[in-house]
Amino acid sequence: MIGGGVTEYVVLMIYLIGMIGIGVYWAKHSKTSEDYLLGGRKIGSVLTALTLQTTSMSGYMFMGGPAQTYQDGYFTLWYAVGDGGGAIFNVGILGKRMRRLSYYLGCLSPIEYIEKRYPGPATRVIAAAIAICFVYGYVLAQFLSAGKTMSALLGVPLPVAIIIGAGVIVFYTFAGGYLAVAWTDFIQGIVMVCSMVMIFVLAWNQVGGLTGLNEQLTALDPTYTGMWGRGDAYLGQWGVVAGAVGVYLIGYMGLPHVVIRHMAMESPKLAKQTVVIATVWNQMFIFIPYIMGLMGILLLPQLDPAKGGDPEMVVLELAYMLLPGVLAAIVLVAIMSAIMSTADAQLMLMGTMLGRDIYQRYINKNATDKQLMSVSRICILVVGVISIIIALIRPPGVFDLVVFSFSTLGSSFLPSYVGAVWWKRGNTTGCVASMICGCIVSIIWEAADLAGPTGMHTFFIGIIVSIAAYVIGSLVGKPPTKEMQDMIDRAACKTKIPAGFATVNYKDIAPETNGVLTFLKDSNYMEERGFQPV
Amino acid sequence: MRIKVIKNGFTMEDAFERLYKRSKHFTIENMDLLFYPYTLIEFDVDYGEKLERLNGKVLCMCDMWRGGYSMAKSKGELVMTDADDNTVMPAKITVEDAIADAPRTIYGEIQKAKRILKIPDINYVRHDSVYKPFFIVECLNDDKEVFHILFDTVTGEYSLLNA
Numbered sequence: 001m002i003g004g005g006v007t008e009y010v011v012l013m014i015y016l017i018g019m020i021g022i023g024v025y026w027a028k029h030s031k032t033s034e035d036y037l038l039g040g041r042k043i044g045s046v047l048t049a050l051t052l053q054t055t056s057m058s059g060y061m062f063m064g065g066p067a068q069t070y071q072d073g074y075f076t077l078w079y080a081v082g083d084g085g086g087a088i089f090n091v092g093i094l095g096k097r098m099r100r101l102s103y104y105l106g107c108l109s110p111i112e113y114i115e116k117r118y119p120g121p122a123t124r125v126i127a128a129a130i131a132i133c134f135v136y137g138y139v140l141a142q143f144l145s146a147g148k149t150m151s152a153l154l155g156v157p158l159p160v161a162i163i164i165g166a167g168v169i170v171f172y173t174f175a176g177g178y179l180a181v182a183w184t185d186f187i188q189g190i191v192m193v194c195s196m197v198m199i200f201v202l203a204w205n206q207v208g209g210l211t212g213l214n215e216q217l218t219a220l221d222p223t224y225t226g227m228w229g230r231g232d233a234y235l236g237q238w239g240v241v242a243g244a245v246g247v248y249l250i251g252y253m254g255l256p257h258v259v260i261r262h263m264a265m266e267s268p269k270l271a272k273q274t275v276v277i278a279t280v281w282n283q284m285f286i287f288i289p290y291i292m293g294l295m296g297i298l299l300l301p302q303l304d305p306a307k308g309g310d311p312e313m314v315v316l317e318l319a320y321m322l323l324p325g326v327l328a329a330i331v332l333v334a335i336m337s338a339i340m341s342t343a344d345a346q347l348m349l350m351g352t353m354l355g356r357d358i359y360q361r362y363i364n365k366n367a368t369d370k371q372l373m374s375v376s377r378i379c380i381l382v383v384g385v386i387s388i389i390i391a392l393i394r395p396p397g398v399f400d401l402v403v404f405s406f407s408t409l410g411s412s413f414l415p416s417y418v419g420a421v422w423w424k425r426g427n428t429t430g431c432v433a434s435m436i437c438g439c440i441v442s443i444i445w446e447a448a449d450l451a452g453p454t455g456m457h458t459f460f461i462g463i464i465v466s467i468a469a470y471v472i473g474s475l476v477g478k479p480p481t482k483e484m485q486d487m488i489d490r491a492a493c494k495t496k497i498p499a500g501f502a503t504v505n506y507k508d509i510a511p512e513t514n515g516v517l518t519f520l521k522d523s524n525y526m527e528e529r530g531f532q533p534v
Numbered sequence: 535m536r537i538k539v540i541k542n543g544f545t546m547e548d549a550f551e552r553l554y555k556r557s558k559h560f561t562i563e564n565m566d567l568l569f570y571p572y573t574l575i576e577f578d579v580d581y582g583e584k585l586e587r588l589n590g591k592v593l594c595m596c597d598m599w600r601g602g603y604s605m606a607k608s609k610g611e612l613v614m615t616d617a618d619d620n621t622v623m624p625a626k627i628t629v630e631d632a633i634a635d636a637p638r639t640i641y642g643e644i645q646k647a648k649r650i651l652k653i654p655d656i657n658y659v660r661h662d663s664v665y666k667p668f669f670i671v672e673c674l675n676d677d678k679e680v681f682h683i684l685f686d687t688v689t690g691e692y693s694l695l696n697a
Contacts, residue, residue: 031601
């Protein structure tokens, strides 16, 4: 236990009460299912950038990442390189086009989006099954992480910590929906980056800057500063390096709880601003935890696992070593923030999928908007409570399954999400083949522990197989309809809008514009009045 | 069907002129009316300060499709008109829900304008279901590609529909 003093309790309580307050506030502002599930598609660029990035960054960035660097040296920065550019790839490749296409297709969930872009019963069933299983696995893992972190840092018994930590997440997500999730993510993102920069600056001075750090590390063990890991453990394994860079560079584009952020953007035009803000935030946040792992080797030698230490505590130990009590307690809050910002997004997505993709598709096709919102809310509550119970019981084996959720989700969905907006030929056969192959290969690779012997990262092999299946399946299968291909063209915005109109943006009629678009898509107004489809 | 609408400030010709002023690199191929649903709700507000703008009779306009609320200065000129059924957007929000939710917006507006200690009395007086006419405008660019514009016939504002 590192913390556990009155200061830590007070700071953490203020933070948790603040999160609950945000949930209560936004509960009053969600009037339609689109408000509750997608924030009414009116999330601005700053909020989109921060919710996107904090959702992507879990507690791993504060604990797992630095611990890995502590043990492997500079090699781990391959992951940071991928992560640092992840936002540019994610928003740049998918952002604008996915926002448009999801709007044209009238989708509220990322699974519904796959289903409508690649129509067919197999798409629906397979996509929902993979997403629900592995996103749920993710939720469980995050809840347990939240509990373990609180317990380890404050000395609270684990069950109490799980109930408090996960309970707050469930409450504000249940009450406020997407807007509560986005705003809590925003605050959590600021806390995360400020606390990291604070410790980093102080630790940087302690080790004598980059030169001092490198000289001292080389003196300890020259392979610390090499590109193949400590003791050249990964010497010549380019497959592992490619996987390490690629897993975060492109992997997020396959995660449903991350790509749903594109669908909630206020306007496709915000994608460029979002890329800039997310990239700036990334550069301030991503490299720091990894470099702190390197600093930890010098400043905290007692954390070496060989000496019985726990390198996952690098960031916190540095915080308590370098910062006064209250600021160190804020770092503790930052770790909780990282975990909560990921967990809330996954829980929100579970509610969206169960409400929209299961209830409205299979149980009550004529559900009203209010019913859909209520059912999604209830699903969030039920999934949250069940997850807390499972996290408390911790049945053996469950958590072994969830560790590879990232690779499995990424491999299963990435080609379909990217192909949906970039390749008109991409079709249902390709989508189904890629989901099945990506998922199965990832599971086999991880279960049989083939990454070590083959030198191929699970994500790397999963994504190669999945892309190959998508391309072959799409070339073999029937091309999408002309209407769908036109829609993809429109999502790419290939129509040249005359210069005078391209900049028109009367904010006063923006809500009506969105309302009219929805109406025109759902009714036969355009057809009956002799217009081309909108 | 017969509906009550906010009177047009802009005719089709006005819309043509206004749009062509913006750019010459397109042609208008088709234009038609679409009626958007609102409810104008009148409340009697009292928070003790008689001379304030939001004290007394207050009008709140509810967007019956999306559920948004805004304060309205006046009802504008309302006229009865006949409209084809499929040009009238249906309300997604019930009038009861709108009446119940609108006071929150009024309270928010009062707080924005003035710090008050007393919780205002906001009493419902009457409501009017009205429609605002918009033009859906289909245009072709110089490459003969289609794009659509939504034109507000009351204020003359417009926006691209598929941007």
